[in-house]
Amino acid sequence: MTDPTGCIVKSRCVGTAAVVYASDYLNKVSGERIERECKRQLDSGCQALVIDFHGTEIVNSIGISILLDIIDVAEKSGAQLVFSDVNHQTIQLFDVLGLTRHVALASDEHEALSLLAQSSAA
Amino acid sequence: MTRRVLGRVEKAHFIGRACELERIVNHPHKPGAAGLLVLVAPTAGVSELLRQAYDELFLQQGKVIPIYFALPSPARTAVSSAIEFLNNFLIQYLAFRRNEGGLVHTSFTLNELLSLAPPADFEWFEEVVAGYKRERFSNDDAAFVQWCLSIPHRVPNGNGRPFVMIDAVSPHDESDFYRQLIGSFSKRASSYLIAGLRRQLLRASSDLGAVEILRLQQLPITEAAALADSLALRHNVPLSEEVRDLLVQQFQASPFLLDGFIYAAREARVPLTSYLSCQRLYVDQLLGGSLNTYFARSLEAAAPEPDVRRELIRLLHDGRKNGQAVPVETFKSVAGAQNVESLLRRLHAQELVNWSGSAVQFSGGGQPWEDYLKGRYRLEILFESRARVVADLISTSLKRAPRTMARYYRRLSSMGVQTALSAFDEQRVPTVLFDYGRYSNVYKGLPIEQIAAAIDADSELLRLPQVVHVASCTAFDSAAVEVFDEERCGVAHAFTEGKYSDETQVVWLAAEIDSKLEAELALTRSWCDWLNSVARGAGFKSIQIWLIAREGFSTEAMDYLLRIGAYGSSAQQFELLTARLRETAAATQATQAMDEFEMVVPMGGDNELIVAHTVEEIARRLNFKPEAINQIKHAVVEAFINASEHSLSPERRIYQRFRLESDKLVITIASRGIVPPQIDAPHGQDGLARENDALGLRRGLGLGLIRTLMDEVEFERVDDGTSLRMTKYLRN
Numbered sequence: 001m002t003d004p005t006g007c008i009v010k011s012r013c014v015g016t017a018a019v020v021y022a023s024d025y026l027n028k029v030s031g032e033r034i035e036r037e038c039k040r041q042l043d044s045g046c047q048a049l050v051i052d053f054h055g056t057e058i059v060n061s062i063g064i065s066i067l068l069d070i071i072d073v074a075e076k077s078g079a080q081l082v083f084s085d086v087n088h089q090t091i092q093l094f095d096v097l098g099l100t101r102h103v104a105l106a107s108d109e110h111e112a113l114s115l116l117a118q119s120s121a122a
Numbered sequence: 123m124t125r126r127v128l129g130r131v132e133k134a135h136f137i138g139r140a141c142e143l144e145r146i147v148n149h150p151h152k153p154g155a156a157g158l159l160v161l162v163a164p165t166a167g168v169s170e171l172l173r174q175a176y177d178e179l180f181l182q183q184g185k186v187i188p189i190y191f192a193l194p195s196p197a198r199t200a201v202s203s204a205i206e207f208l209n210n211f212l213i214q215y216l217a218f219r220r221n222e223g224g225l226v227h228t229s230f231t232l233n234e235l236l237s238l239a240p241p242a243d244f245e246w247f248e249e250v251v252a253g254y255k256r257e258r259f260s261n262d263d264a265a266f267v268q269w270c271l272s273i274p275h276r277v278p279n280g281n282g283r284p285f286v287m288i289d290a291v292s293p294h295d296e297s298d299f300y301r302q303l304i305g306s307f308s309k310r311a312s313s314y315l316i317a318g319l320r321r322q323l324l325r326a327s328s329d330l331g332a333v334e335i336l337r338l339q340q341l342p343i344t345e346a347a348a349l350a351d352s353l354a355l356r357h358n359v360p361l362s363e364e365v366r367d368l369l370v371q372q373f374q375a376s377p378f379l380l381d382g383f384i385y386a387a388r389e390a391r392v393p394l395t396s397y398l399s400c401q402r403l404y405v406d407q408l409l410g411g412s413l414n415t416y417f418a419r420s421l422e423a424a425a426p427e428p429d430v431r432r433e434l435i436r437l438l439h440d441g442r443k444n445g446q447a448v449p450v451e452t453f454k455s456v457a458g459a460q461n462v463e464s465l466l467r468r469l470h471a472q473e474l475v476n477w478s479g480s481a482v483q484f485s486g487g488g489q490p491w492e493d494y495l496k497g498r499y500r501l502e503i504l505f506e507s508r509a510r511v512v513a514d515l516i517s518t519s520l521k522r523a524p525r526t527m528a529r530y531y532r533r534l535s536s537m538g539v540q541t542a543l544s545a546f547d548e549q550r551v552p553t554v555l556f557d558y559g560r561y562s563n564v565y566k567g568l569p570i571e572q573i574a575a576a577i578d579a580d581s582e583l584l585r586l587p588q589v590v591h592v593a594s595c596t597a598f599d600s601a602a603v604e605v606f607d608e609e610r611c612g613v614a615h616a617f618t619e620g621k622y623s624d625e626t627q628v629v630w631l632a633a634e635i636d637s638k639l640e641a642e643l644a645l646t647r648s649w650c651d652w653l654n655s656v657a658r659g660a661g662f663k664s665i666q667i668w669l670i671a672r673e674g675f676s677t678e679a680m681d682y683l684l685r686i687g688a689y690g691s692s693a694q695q696f697e698l699l700t701a702r703l704r705e706t707a708a709a710t711q712a713t714q715a716m717d718e719f720e721m722v723v724p725m726g727g728d729n730e731l732i733v734a735h736t737v738e739e740i741a742r743r744l745n746f747k748p749e750a751i752n753q754i755k756h757a758v759v760e761a762f763i764n765a766s767e768h769s770l771s772p773e774r775r776i777y778q779r780f781r782l783e784s785d786k787l788v789i790t791i792a793s794r795g796i797v798p799p800q801i802d803a804p805h806g807q808d809g810l811a812r813e814n815d816a817l818g819l820r821r822g823l824g825l826g827l828i829r830t831l832m833d834e835v836e837f838e839r840v841d842d843g844t845s846l847r848m849t850k851y852l853r854n
Contacts, residue, residue, distance in 0.1 A: 025728060027728065027763075058734065058755065058756065058759060060730075060756075060759050060760060060763055061763065061823035061824040061827050062763065088749070089749065089752035089753070089756070092749075093756065093827070096827070096830050097823065097827070
C-alpha cells in the first residue's frame, strides 16, 4: 500500500483483519505512516489490526506515542489490536510504559491472526 | 656567597616570594613578552623583590639587560624625573655591559658615561649625548620627557634587550611623569614591568593594552615568620617565637611592617622577647616611629592641609568605630568638593578605606592603622595627655595579644569549611556525610578505613549544588564577627540542578562549632539562630544550614537539625567528605583524557541511529549485556530526539561524549539553544509506573523513559542549552 507521501507501508488483509508491517525504526515519520494505514484499514471495514514488528529494531518515544494513538483509535472503532513479533527489548519498553495493558502481544503474525480468530469465535 | 648588585640582602636571606621572583626573571625571556604589571597589596613590599630579580638577570649576563627604576616623588617635575630615568638607565646599562655591578651605585655625567662605553656601544651613546643636548634645550618639556623615556628603544639590536622594571608603589597617580611613563610604555612592544599599588595600577592598566598581571599579597604566615627570624638575626635583635608569631599576626604578615619594626628594635636596642617589650615598642612606633611615618605620610598625601587632615582623622576614627559606611558627601564636608576625589582616591589606593563611588567604608589598614587613628584622635582631637594615651594603647594591645593569638590558633585548627564549599561543584556524595545521626548509628566506633569503604558503597547520594561564590559570614554581617571566626564559617551562593534560576538558587550557611563533646541542643539551636539571622539580614531567600561539630551532635540536637531541614556533620564526616570532594575532582581530571569519545552530529535525518550504533559499539567494549546495551541505545536515541525537538538550536548540532570508566559508561548529550520545559518538571520515575499513565501521556515520554533505562540521569550546568548526563553501571 502506498501512502500519499509516496512511501510504502506494507500491509495485507486477512479476512476482516489487516496486518500492517512496521519499519526497522519506528519514529515520528514511520509511525505516522503506520497510523495513517491503520486508520485507512479501519475506515474500509477492518475489524481487527495486527501491527507486525518483525523488522523493527528501535521504537522511539514518539513512535510509542503514535502507537498509543493507534490503540485509542482501535478502541473507539471497537477493533481488536495485536502487536506481533516484538523484540524482547521493545517488549520491556512497552511494559514499562504500560502499553501491554492495552494491547495483546503475539510471537508472530500467524499467532496474532490465530488469537484474533479465537477471540472473534468466542 | 652570591654577588649582590642592587639587592639589599643576600639572596640566601631573601625569604619567600620564590615563585614571584622566578616569574619576573623569566618574563623578559618569553617570546613576545611585553608588559608585566605587579599589583601590590599595601605594605606587601616589592622593592627588594625587584632588586633580587635585577641581580639574577644581571648575573646571568644574557641577552636581557635589567634596569631598575624607583619612581621619584611626585613632587619632582616631570623633566627632573625623566633626566633621572635617563641617567639611571645609562649607568645600569653600562654596568651590565661591562659586568661591573659597582657602577650602579655611582653617578656620572653624560660625557663620563660616554668615555666608559664599550666600543660596540660608543656610537649610539654618542647619539644619545647629542640628542640630549638638542632636546634638553628645545623648550618643549613634554617632547623632552618622551625622548628620555624612549631610551630603551634606542639600544641597537644585538646589544641586548633592556627589561625596565619600574617600582611605583608610592601613590603616583597625580604625577605628570607617571602618566607620561604609562603612555610611553603602552605604545612600545619591548618588555617592561611596572609594580604599583594594586588599586592604583589597575586603574592605569587599561591604558597599557595587553599586559600580564602578577599579584603580590602579604606573605604566607610561615614565610613571614621565617622573614622575622631572618631579620632579627641580621639586625642582632633577640626575638622569641611567641613575640615573632604575635608580630606576624599583628602586622598581617606584611614584610614591609615586619622589616620596619625589627629595624626599630635594633635602633632602640629593645629585645623582642616578651609581649610587654614588643607592645611598648609597637606603641612607640605608632606614635613616633616607622609606623607613624608610614601612616602619617599616607594621611599627608591625602590631605596636605593640617586642618583638613585633623577633620579627616576625626572622620576616619569615628567611621571605624561605628563600622558603618558613609556617603561621599560626608568627606566633601571635610575636604571640600574640589579635593574630595583626590583625597578618597589616595586613601582608597592605600586600602585605608573602600571607596565605591558614592559610599565610603572604613575597613582596611589592619590593627596598626586602627591603633594609629585611635592614638592621633585622642592626642589631636580630644587633647588627652600623651602619657595616658600611651599607657592605654600599651594596655589595650597587651590585652589584645592573647586574643589575637587565640584567633590565629583557631584559624589554624579550622577544618576549611569555605574550601569545602568551594569544591562542591555539583558532585554527588553520600547523604550520610551530612546526617550525623545516621552516621553515628551505622558507623560510630568502626575503623576509619572500614567506614570509608562502606561509605563508598553507599548508594544514597546527595547532589551538591554548584557554588558560585564563597565568603565568610562576617562579610555579610559585620556584627557577626562577635560570634563567628572568619575562617570557620562560610556563606556559599549556589545553584542546584545545573541551572541558574531563581528557583534553583540557594545559599548555604555553614559553620564550625566548638564543642568538646557532642553539641547539645541549646548550642546547636543558638548557632542555627545566628545563621538564620545572617540570612535574614542579607535577604537570602532559600537557605541551607550546615553545622559541623568536632564530635557531632546529641540526639536532641540532631532531631532539631532534621526538623528544620539543616545538616549536621562531625569532624570525621567532614574529613571523609573533603577527601571525597578532592578525589572526585582529581579523578575527573585524570579520566577526562582517557577512554573518552566525542562526536558531533547534525540534528535530523534519523542521525540518532548513527549515535545509537556508535554507543552500542562502545558499550560492547565494557562487556555490557545485550539487554543493557539496548537500554543504553534507547536512552541515547531519546536524548538525541529531545535535544533536536526542544532546543531551537540555530547551529542544529548535537554533541555526544561517551566516557568509559571501569564500572560504568557515562554519556553526555548536549546541544545549544533553549532549555526544554520538561527539565523543570519534577524528577523521578513514578510518572511512568502509574496505572493508565501510558495512555494519558502522549508527548514528553522521552525524559521519563531515559530515567527508566539508565541508572543516573542528570542535567549538567551549561551556560547555553542543555547537557544531559546519563550513567549506566556494569552489573554482572
